[in-house]
Amino acid sequence: MAQEAAKPAVSQQVPTGAPRLLVAISIDQFSADIFAQYRQRFTGGLARLTQGAVFPAGYQSHAATETCPGHSTILTGNRPAHTGIIANSWIDQSVAVGPKVVYCAEDVAKRTAGSRDYVASPVHLLVPTLGEWMKQANPAARNIAVSGKDRGALMMGGHDIDQVYWWKGKGFTTLAGREIGPMAVAQNAEITRVLTKGAGEFPLPAYCGRADRAVKAGDVSVGNGHFALKAGDADSFRTSPRLDRATLDLAVKLVDEQKLGKGAVPDLLAVSLSATDYVGHATGTEGAEMCIQLTQLDLALGDFFASLDKRGIDYAVVLTADHGGFDIPERLHEQALETSARVGPDVSAEALSAALGRKYGLEPKNLILSDGPSGDYWLRKDLDVGLKGKLLDDAARLLMTSPYVEAVLPAAQIAATPMPGGSPETWTLAQRARASYNPLHSGDFVVMLKRGVVAIPTPRAGYVATHGSPWDYDRRVPILFWRKGMTGFEQPSAVETVDIAPSLAALVGLKIPQGAFDGRCLDLDGGAANTCGAGK
Incomplete structure (x- = not known):
């Protein structure tokens, strides 16, 4: 059983009025375009966040718009050039054991001959995350991360992390050498019950009807799936709204287990929601599947925030994405976008x-x-x-x-x-x-x-669409900040995801050495006050 670390004395003064919990949420493959497309449909958690500070033109400004580099920017405040996470994977011709392809969240030194698995680790991340800075300033601070992917959790949590979980196989797991804590065990038991029984389709919202039609991508038919779950089908659980709901449910359990937001210094909870990416890869961005996914994600986030409200926690939220996405060329051709193609x-x-x-x-x-x-x-x-x-x-x-x-x-x-x-x-x-x-x-x-060229030569089941280009449909993501009582505003000019960490640091009065961030602090009061002074 995971044990809560002893909490030493506070070493850096926390300003009066600072939130006691920072919640950083990444929605994998949540482009600025798809946020704008569905914005007026949101009624739950995403609707709440639009009442705060809205930066609709955020940028994962680099060219390699993939999950690992994107997540590495969000809480480090640094671009991949400095985080060292240049892609989801790269070639290292000096690797002695196994293939030369190195996964971004893999400890290659622990590879064993013949193994098809890897040891997940943030070893390649070269800079500290915000949670690590918070723990360095105040060792009592808790740094927690959960995700549907190991790379999402590890790139947002970093090296010095108290609890970290990600989906693997049929439930959540953690770093090698650590025991899965009781709350993760409880969450996995809930998932097992669902998998054992199976589940019916999700309801199709009326506004999704326009998208509910089959489209052929090679030999694969997509566009009219409603996420029925056959008993024992863990892959379908993962590629559905159920994964995000389970991730958020685990996050709430960890809030209780770790007493987040209840201490004398701020804590950080990083939540990376992966189902939108899995759905996007498997079905594209414009079918009934994505419409249902975003509807259910909005509702799940609403329930998550309501759970934090119920616990009386003073929390601040930022929500963004690791990259955007692009629809399947076959559906785009029906819309007369002939410049779209497969490589x-x-x-x-x-x-x-x-x-x-x-x-x-x-x-x-x-x-x-x-x-x-x-x-x-x-x-x-x-x-x-x-x-x-x-x-x-x-x-x-x-x-x-x-x-191409x-x-x-x-x-x-x-x-x-x-x-x-x-x-x-x-x-x-x-x-x-x-x-x-x-x-x-x-x-x-x-x-x-070229713009519109999808880097999947031949579509296959589970992989018909992707991202990773240097074009703005993959680079542009929303950045939303919210805290109870804050004055909402919208700032349409371009900002970057590397601006998130310095902005949150200022919000909790965290003093970071000059030059530690590529990003800059964003004024979260819309000009009414300078929120960027405290962290300098």
């Missing part, structure tokens, strides 16, 4: 390796490596430096003949680009790539697909 095989590392291997008389296997048909690519590390330069130039020329490719950026060009500033909506592609570039993990060059 072709010519962009793959295998195709490039074959072509360049023939030209130079080299063994083509692993001549060029990547973890997908876009993003970072690597040249085989044992090649001569001069030959590498020729291969890079030829790879770029070949890729730029593809109708917008840009190929060599690592040297990206590294030489100054870290961007100013409004992220105006950044060049090179600047967006720079915000994602870290020499420890980044590739030899980056491939950016």
Whole structure:
């Protein structure tokens, strides 16, 4: 059984009136576009948050708009260039055991031969999270994270974390070497009861009727699913509103178990809600499935906030997303968006390796490596430096003949680009790539697909749509702050997710060393008062 740590004396004064609990929520694949599309339909928790400080044009400003890098920005206040989390996974040719692909939340040093599993860890995260700063300032502070994905929980919680849980298999688990606490055991028992019995469909709201129709994506039919749950089908539980409800229910249980918000210093609860991403990948963003998912998510958040209200906790909330998303090309074509397409095989590392291997008389296997048909690519590390330069130039020329490719950026060009500033909506592609570039993990060059090109050549069950592009439909996310009694306002200008951590730090009077954040503090009083002075 997990034991609550002893609470030492307070070491940094907490200002009068500071909230006692910060709740940071990330909705995986919740784009600014989909927030705007459904905003007037919300009646629950999301409706409540729109009464606070609304920044509808938040940006995950970097190019690698994936779950791990996006989550790494939210509570560190730093871009992936500084967090070290440049993608969900990258190639490390020095790995001794197993595949060269390294998962962002994996401790590669603990790999064992023959194992298909990995040891989840925040080991690759290079900067502290807000919860870690809070614990450093006041060791009595509690830093808790829950998620439907390990990378969501670990990138928001960081290294020094009191409790952390994520979905795995048929329930929630935690870090290797830690026991699952009683509240997580209780939540898993509830999930087991549902899985054993199964469950019926979710109701289809009237306004979802327009989206409730089947669309073919290759051999997969999507668009009219209502999330009926067959007994024992844990994958369907995960790819449904049930996962978010279970995650929030566990969060409430941990509030009680850890007495969050009841101590002398502020605590932090990070909640990453993953079902929207799973639904988006499996069905796209414009079918009945997504309409039902967002409706149920709004209701679940409403119940979550009501639970915190009932406990009399003085809490402040921020809600954002790790990235946006894009619908399936097949449905977009029906709407006359002909520029949408699926990427072709010519962009793959295998195709490039074959072509360049023939030209130079080299063994083509692993001549060029990547973890997908876009993003970072690597040249085989044992090649001569001069030959590498020729291969890079030829790879770029070949890729730029593809109708799917917008840009190929060599690592040297990206590294030489100054870290961007100013409004992220105006950044060049090179600047967006720079915000994602870290020499420890980044590739030899980056491939950016054209706007509207989906990086899934062939759709399959559970994976018909995706994100990860440098375009604003993947970069733009809402950022919503709320606290009881605050004056609501809306600020339409572009801000960044790296602005969240310094804003929350100021809210609780946390003094952070200058230069620790890429982001800036946002005034959460809409100009009525300066809320950004306390944390300086």
